[in-house]
Amino acid sequence: MVLWRKKKEKCKAKKCFLKNGSVFLxxxxxxxxxxxxxxxxxxxxxxxxxxxxFDRKCCLDENMDTxxxxxxxxxxxxxxxxxxxxxxxxxxxxxxxxxxxxxxxxVSNHNGFLKLMGSCLEFPFPVLVFxxxxxxxxxxxxxxxxxxxxxxxxxxxxxxxxxxxxxYPVGILEYVKGLYEVENLSxxxxxxxxxxxxxxAQRLEVEASVLLALRCCEERYEDRPKLIQVAKELKRVETSxxxxxxx
Numbered sequence: 001m002v003l004w005r006k007k008k009e010k011c012k013a014k015k016c017f018l019k020n021g022s023v024f025l026x027x028x029x030x031x032x033x034x035x036x037x038x039x040x041x042x043x044x045x046x047x048x049x050x051x052x053x054f055d056r057k058c059c060l061d062e063n064m065d066t067x068x069x070x071x072x073x074x075x076x077x078x079x080x081x082x083x084x085x086x087x088x089x090x091x092x093x094x095x096x097x098x099x100x101x102x103x104x105x106x107v108s109n110h111n112g113f114l115k116l117m118g119s120c121l122e123f124p125f126p127v128l129v130f131x132x133x134x135x136x137x138x139x140x141x142x143x144x145x146x147x148x149x150x151x152x153x154x155x156x157x158x159x160x161x162x163x164x165x166x167x168y169p170v171g172i173l174e175y176v177k178g179l180y181e182v183e184n185l186s187x188x189x190x191x192x193x194x195x196x197x198x199x200x201a202q203r204l205e206v207e208a209s210v211l212l213a214l215r216c217c218e219e220r221y222e223d224r225p226k227l228i229q230v231a232k233e234l235k236r237v238e239t240s241x242x243x244x245x246x247x
Contacts, residue, residue: 039101039105039116039118039119040117040118040119040129041118041119041120041121042075042118042119042120042127042129043120043122044120044122044123046075046076046120047073047082047120047122047123047127047129049073049075050071050073050074050075050080050082051071051073051082051084052073054069054071054084058071058072058073059071060072060081060133066086067085067086068083068084068085068086068100069083069084069086070082070083070133071083071084072132072133075129078132079132080117080129080130080131080132081114081129081130081131081132081133082127082128082129082130083100083127083128083129083130084123084127085097085100085125085126085127087124087125097125097126098126099226100126100128101116101119101126101128103227104116104128104130106227114130114131114133115130115131116128116129116130117129117130117131201240204240205237205238205240208233208237209234209237212225212230212233212234212237216230
């Protein structure tokens, strides 16, 4: 019985690897313009061993009803942060899980981003393996880790932090979107300090950047540009401004 179950798991892992590998390769080639970006591949046995088969005790976040869950575990004696996408949140055609690994690979060498060490494609959706987490995400209780973790921050500090970092940007976004919808976007650009000594080309550059930012905030995934498209558009805007500085 045990041998049959292991054989079944291996068969499922092989099918997942072939499916995920195909989609992942397409996304990686498209994002990197064909430039090689090798990523280490971990096996499902290594992931299961590091997380005790995704045991809750290895979980870094008490709220598992999310699109992904963070785990902490050791592989070959080295600690890692392991990110698993939650299957029930996705359908087979969804791309966010694959985009996640592609974008993580692209930015992993930049300061301020977790370094992507590798991935495992032997699950229904890719499992990402990052460097050891020096910092963890605050859970809903204001502490770090699972339910039995000590309270590291007082509730008033937890509440204040999120009220400033979340509420204010949302309000600004809705305000700017409203101005755009009534064709009054220029109202955003009337700050005397910001408009002082600004050329017409620079003004157009600001307007183009605002419109691009609004496109990135579209509700539907299909309507939002990919990161590589945003970078190319910003480069185009910058180049146009430098080419016609006095316009």
